[in-house]
Amino acid sequence: MKYITEFRRSELAEGLISHIRHQSKTHARFMEFCGGHTVTIFRYGIRQVLPDTIEMVSGPGCPICVTANADLDKAIALAKIPGVIIATFGDMIKVPGSRSSLRKAKAEGAEVYTVYSTTDALKAAEDNPGKPVVFLGIGFETTAPTVAASILQAEEKGIKNYYVLSLHKLCPPVIRALLDAGEVKLGGLVCPGHVSTIIGSHPWEFIASDYGIPCVVSGFEPLDILQCVDMLVSQVEKGESKVEIAYRRGVRPEGNRQALKLMEQVFEPAPARWRGIGEVADSGLKLKSKYRRFDAEANFNIEPGPAVEPAGCICGDILRGVKTPSDCPLFGKTCLPESPVGPCMVSTEGSCSAYYLYGDEHGG
Amino acid sequence: MEDKILLAHGSGGRLAHDLVEKSFVKTLANPLLARLDDSAVFNVSGRLAFTTDSYVVSPIFFPGGDIGKLAVCGTVNDLAMSGARPLYLSLAFIIEEGLSLAELEQVVNSVRVAAGEAGVEIVTGDTKVVPRGSADRLFINTAGVGLIPDGVDISGDKARAGDKVILSGAIGDHGIAVISRREGLSFATTLESDCAPLGGLVADMLEVSRNIDCLRDPTRGGLASTLNELAGQSKVSIRIEEKDIPVREEVLGACEMLGFDPLYIANEGRLVAIVPDKDADKILKAMKKNKYGRDAVIIGEVAAEKPGRVVMKTVLGSHRIVDMLVGDLLPRIC
Numbered sequence: 001m002k003y004i005t006e007f008r009r010s011e012l013a014e015g016l017i018s019h020i021r022h023q024s025k026t027h028a029r030f031m032e033f034c035g036g037h038t039v040t041i042f043r044y045g046i047r048q049v050l051p052d053t054i055e056m057v058s059g060p061g062c063p064i065c066v067t068a069n070a071d072l073d074k075a076i077a078l079a080k081i082p083g084v085i086i087a088t089f090g091d092m093i094k095v096p097g098s099r100s101s102l103r104k105a106k107a108e109g110a111e112v113y114t115v116y117s118t119t120d121a122l123k124a125a126e127d128n129p130g131k132p133v134v135f136l137g138i139g140f141e142t143t144a145p146t147v148a149a150s151i152l153q154a155e156e157k158g159i160k161n162y163y164v165l166s167l168h169k170l171c172p173p174v175i176r177a178l179l180d181a182g183e184v185k186l187g188g189l190v191c192p193g194h195v196s197t198i199i200g201s202h203p204w205e206f207i208a209s210d211y212g213i214p215c216v217v218s219g220f221e222p223l224d225i226l227q228c229v230d231m232l233v234s235q236v237e238k239g240e241s242k243v244e245i246a247y248r249r250g251v252r253p254e255g256n257r258q259a260l261k262l263m264e265q266v267f268e269p270a271p272a273r274w275r276g277i278g279e280v281a282d283s284g285l286k287l288k289s290k291y292r293r294f295d296a297e298a299n300f301n302i303e304p305g306p307a308v309e310p311a312g313c314i315c316g317d318i319l320r321g322v323k324t325p326s327d328c329p330l331f332g333k334t335c336l337p338e339s340p341v342g343p344c345m346v347s348t349e350g351s352c353s354a355y356y357l358y359g360d361e362h363g364g
Numbered sequence: 365m366e367d368k369i370l371l372a373h374g375s376g377g378r379l380a381h382d383l384v385e386k387s388f389v390k391t392l393a394n395p396l397l398a399r400l401d402d403s404a405v406f407n408v409s410g411r412l413a414f415t416t417d418s419y420v421v422s423p424i425f426f427p428g429g430d431i432g433k434l435a436v437c438g439t440v441n442d443l444a445m446s447g448a449r450p451l452y453l454s455l456a457f458i459i460e461e462g463l464s465l466a467e468l469e470q471v472v473n474s475v476r477v478a479a480g481e482a483g484v485e486i487v488t489g490d491t492k493v494v495p496r497g498s499a500d501r502l503f504i505n506t507a508g509v510g511l512i513p514d515g516v517d518i519s520g521d522k523a524r525a526g527d528k529v530i531l532s533g534a535i536g537d538h539g540i541a542v543i544s545r546r547e548g549l550s551f552a553t554t555l556e557s558d559c560a561p562l563g564g565l566v567a568d569m570l571e572v573s574r575n576i577d578c579l580r581d582p583t584r585g586g587l588a589s590t591l592n593e594l595a596g597q598s599k600v601s602i603r604i605e606e607k608d609i610p611v612r613e614e615v616l617g618a619c620e621m622l623g624f625d626p627l628y629i630a631n632e633g634r635l636v637a638i639v640p641d642k643d644a645d646k647i648l649k650a651m652k653k654n655k656y657g658r659d660a661v662i663i664g665e666v667a668a669e670k671p672g673r674v675v676m677k678t679v680l681g682s683h684r685i686v687d688m689l690v691g692d693l694l695p696r697i698c
Binding site: 002003004005009010014017042044045047049116226336337338348359 | 549607613616617620623625678679680681682683684685687690
């Protein structure tokens, strides 16, 4: 089976689109939580082909975008400590914090390595035994298990100069916080695919049962999204709310037990700061005390100073789904992919970047 | 002879002389180069095209080619995109000390093979060696001249509403092949760079029609950036169909993994032609007969409204803007 072209076939898409149009009678607002879904929706112009009854809003599912400035500032402050090597995924380098960015710190002499996996970060630690290597643990449940594995590997290999700044975030608690805030009324949730690969579909049950909102886990190809929307519409029209999976090739209801075990072994839930949303209890992960010696937060004296948000940037509102990038006065003017003001324009999964790069013919 | 390049190889002394004689002149044998004068001297008559490009690709050897082949093909293709028949190239090396002589010779041999295929001669050159750390292994600059046949007038500002847009083959092979061997990112793929000299393909196209409006090779920035350049220069819009753009499964897979869009990945052996509707079929037919145009396909057309914009009809039937590449997707790809 071909995993890409098969899921982009136009004749199958036509069938799904006409089925959605046929069965959708009630107005419904669906949120795609995940930035990866936002990108697919824009790249394939999916909003244009859906009937007027369906409104899609983007959610806070971009790990880089939701990283609060206070946390970004910590990463930048760490980078400025002489001798410290920062290892991070690429997009993080460009994100502006309160006063600087990792890219600027690098230009001023900080050692910042772009890595594609924790394996590369561990290797950097092995190759530079005299210097502390700090991996920026940014990401959702999808990336946390590999970071946990890297810590266990470092322990096993006796690597003493490897640290993690854990800024990991957990998705279900923040969705609960968004729904409790009540700012955005949802008729359905496109649940994140890769996160669900790890945690399974069970953790979304409370959204269907407690809030009465239909939930469907989706993959990232255009046919996945269309199938997911079709299933959500079907629940809406039948007045049902349950959790379904439209991404069977990637997600099992129980998730990936081995990955979950790794996460539980190394991390424990902790409060986390989300840009635009604030602190949400148990929505982050910190290293358990047993692994304290790998915890950058516990081993370095980081005092980045007070966090400042960029003036005029509405990334926070966009992340909560209450505003869209076109509502922002900076969007496409002073905030551009090459000179981003807010993180949603930096990350390839950010809403502003998706709106900007893949805006439809009408520019929206 | 030393097995590594030393600073002395660039000094102008004995080692330098031996290197030029043994590694370059012998391999690239032609009478103009063999004179070893300060300039190559030759006669031409007609309209000349003249271009230059520097090559800093990393790694210098990649599946389907190396920096030597790239340095010939890139400059030959720039000439060909003006409709010129490429004639002569210069070849200048900036070598980091410590490069193995065997590797340098392999690169020079690739230059020989590529130049032979492209029908060009390397007629002048230069070698500099810089201390370790001042360059990354090997950089090459080539410049080239070519003759433009009578009646040919190709330029980026000549696209007109109603013209057809032809793409010569699948996109993204070069960029993905190169990064598949990049340190810290290597992954297994059977994919090879599309790096190829396109002078012959262009000659075959001009054979059937001299009315080609625009030709461009979608190198850095990929197909998307090239189409945007042409739409901007010609003050027209370009409308393309996603389903008609050939992309290999391997390229799609790598792009998914790395978060890239194939429209922005570099190519080194592909061209985009914008041609009058009435000549499109015969040009396409001529392209398909050439090995570098076998998979040529019409991917869209030119329209007058919304000048400067490139719009793609997606596989779902919706439309989206295709913008220029922003930022640095893949540094040092050529």
